[in-house]
Amino acid sequence: MAELRTWRTLGAALLASSLMPLNSTMIAVALPEMTREFARPPGTVTQAAVASYLVAAIVLQGPGGKLGDRIGHRRVLALGLGLVAVGAVVGAAAPAIGVLAAARVLMAAGGAAIVPATVALLRTELPADRRGRAFGLFGAVMSLAAGIGPVVGGELVRAFGWSSIFAANLPVIGLAALLAVGRTQRAPAPDRPRFDLVGSVLLAGALAALVLGLDASGGTAAALLGACAVLVVPLVWWERRAGDPVVALGLFASAAFTAGSLLIALQNLVLYTLLFELPQVLAALLAVDSAVTGRLLAALTAAMIVASLAAGRLTDRIGARPVAVGGVLASLGAVGLLAAAGMSSPWSLVLPLAVLGIGVGLASPAAQSASLAAVAREHSGAAAGIATTMRYLGGVVGVALLGRLVDLAGEPSAVLGEHRTVLAVFAGVLVAAAACAVVLPGRAAPARLPDA
Numbered sequence: 116m117a118e119l120r121t122w123r124t125l126g127a128a129l130l131a132s133s134l135m136p137l138n139s140t141m142i143a144v145a146l147p148e149m150t151r152e153f154a155r156p157p158g159t160v161t162q163a164a165v166a167s168y169l170v171a172a173i174v175l176q177g178p179g180g181k182l183g184d185r186i187g188h189r190r191v192l193a194l195g196l197g198l199v200a201v202g203a204v205v206g207a208a209a210p211a212i213g214v215l216a217a218a219r220v221l222m223a224a225g226g227a228a229i230v231p232a233t234v235a236l237l238r239t240e241l242p243a244d245r246r247g248r249a250f251g252l253f254g255a256v257m258s259l260a261a262g263i264g265p266v267v268g269g270e271l272v273r274a275f276g277w278s279s280i281f282a283a284n285l286p287v288i289g290l291a292a293l294l295a296v297g298r299t300q301r302a303p304a305p306d307r308p309r310f311d312l313v314g315s316v317l318l319a320g321a322l323a324a325l326v327l328g329l330d331a332s333g334g335t336a337a338a339l340l341g342a343c344a345v346l347v348v349p350l351v352w353w354e355r356r357a358g359d360p361v362v363a364l365g366l367f368a369s370a371a372f373t374a375g376s377l378l379i380a381l382q383n384l385v386l387y388t389l390l391f392e393l394p395q396v397l398a399a400l401l402a403v404d405s406a407v408t409g410r411l412l413a414a415l416t417a418a419m420i421v422a423s424l425a426a427g428r429l430t431d432r433i434g435a436r437p438v439a440v441g442g443v444l445a446s447l448g449a450v451g452l453l454a455a456a457g458m459s460s461p462w463s464l465v466l467p468l469a470v471l472g473i474g475v476g477l478a479s480p481a482a483q484s485a486s487l488a489a490v491a492r493e494h495s496g497a498a499a500g501i502a503t504t505m506r507y508l509g510g511v512v513g514v515a516l517l518g519r520l521v522d523l524a525g526e527p528s529a530v531l532g533e534h535r536t537v538l539a540v541f542a543g544v545l546v547a548a549a550a551c552a553v554v555l556p557g558r559a560a561p562a563r564l565p566d567a
Contacts, residue, residue, distance in 0.1 A: 121241075123294045124295055125233075128233035129252065130291045130294065135257075139261065142280065143268070144268040145277035153212045153215075155212055160212065162216075163216035166330070168219040168220070171223035171224055172226055172507060174318070174326075177500040178315040179232070179500055180497050180499045180501070181359075181496055181497045183232045183499075184235075194225075195224075196295075199221070199229070199284055200225075200284070202225060233253065234483070245431065247429070247431035247432075250487075251428065252423070253480070253483075255476075258416055258476070261416075262413070262420075309358070311354075317346055318350060320342075324342040325339075325340065328340035328343060329511055361497070363498075372490055374554035375482040377551050378551035380509035383506050384516075385475075387509070389541070390412065392534070394408040400531065418473045420476065421473075422474075430481045436552065441478075442473070443545055445473050446474030446478065449471035450542050486502055516540065517537065521533045
């Protein structure tokens with residue numbers, strides 16, 4: 116019975132976690148209709164519906180994970196579901212663009228609580244020899260949710276209008292809540308220091324300045340990135356002295372945790388940059404429409420899902436290092452295949468994209484399993500929050516880099532040259548990822564980290 120309750124809780128957590136990538140990608144197809152209804156410029160609507168969600172999701176991962184360590188990950192999971200539900204109801208009925216932005220922030224805050232709680236529960240509720248499979252399933256669920264987001268969103272918007280993409284969250288939330296009900300929550304420790312509010316504010320400020328600075332240009336970018344650098348100094352000073360820091364710097368004393376988190380960030384940099392770059396380059400060079408691009412990217416998503424499931428079992432059997440190294444080498448091979456394929460036909464990219472999906476699908480669950488295994492149980496939430504923040508930052512850095520490397524307004528030969536430059540950058544990033552993969556343990560190691 117206890118094992119059944121555990122799997123129900125983990126099933127609820129995985130289902131709830133799928134909402135974050137789903138809401139990240141599903142919104143894209145609704146932006147044109149929102150623009151017409153609110154009679155605002157497309158850039159304004161994008162800032163309200165997309166940028167607000169992205170910034171809130173990144174800056175709140177760390178505090179969300181730390182809160183789980185303090186009051187229990189199941190409680191934080193329930194809190195996150197409640198926030199997403201409120202945001203979904205507000206968003207579906209939003210009468211103005213400002214209300215829409217507030218709804219998206221609420222949903223991102225809920226996701227920032229749910230995802231670290233889910234990762235921490237996979238670490239704390241399962242024995243070491245079953246965690247790899249669980250993290251593989253987590254990777255498959257997240258990949259599937261991100262991949263089907265535009266398809267689901269397109270069908271909902273076509274049939275019921277843009278508000279339906281908010282309302283669609285409610286049945287999923289209801290099912291997750293039903294699965295999670297009845298599990299006993301642990302009481303918070305009464306003698307712990309206060310929640311690290313100062314550290315949370317400093318961390319949020321630094322990350323927000325970084326994300327916005329990477330997206331800006333000129334003097335604005337310089338000012339924001341400078342503000343990020345300035346805020347890092349008091350953040351580190353404070354976190355070294357805080358009684359229960361939101362960023363436990365001692366976690367980085369573990370080579371496995373640091374390497375695993377960095378590997379995930381580097382893989383995401385390549386993956387998300389390619390997801391943004393490839394459709395634009397195909398449209399510019401071959402006049403490929405979104406339907407063809409979607410079918411191409413389906414090869415990547417399908418391969419990633421299958422490889423994630425296989426990676427979990429392999430990690431449990433042979434350890435994280437060989438699986439992660441194999442995954443990164445496959446990703447490097449995929450970049451080479453992309454460069455060799457050129458852009459003569461969109462269908463020549465199917466094999467490289469499938470190989471890339473295999474590479475990412477293998478490496479990410481192995482890295483996540485190894486990094487969380489290196490962390491003491493009581494720090495699982497904080498570690499999950501840091502790792503998830505790194506995952507999103509990898510994508511943000513990649514997309515910002517893309518905007519500086521590719522100019523789609525140029526001649527086709529120039530666009531192709533810029534595409535090859537992006538692939539060369541990918542190769543360098545993946546070499547760094549391979550170095551991180553080599554550092555991971557061959558087998559799951561017991562946690563032995565300092566508290567801070």
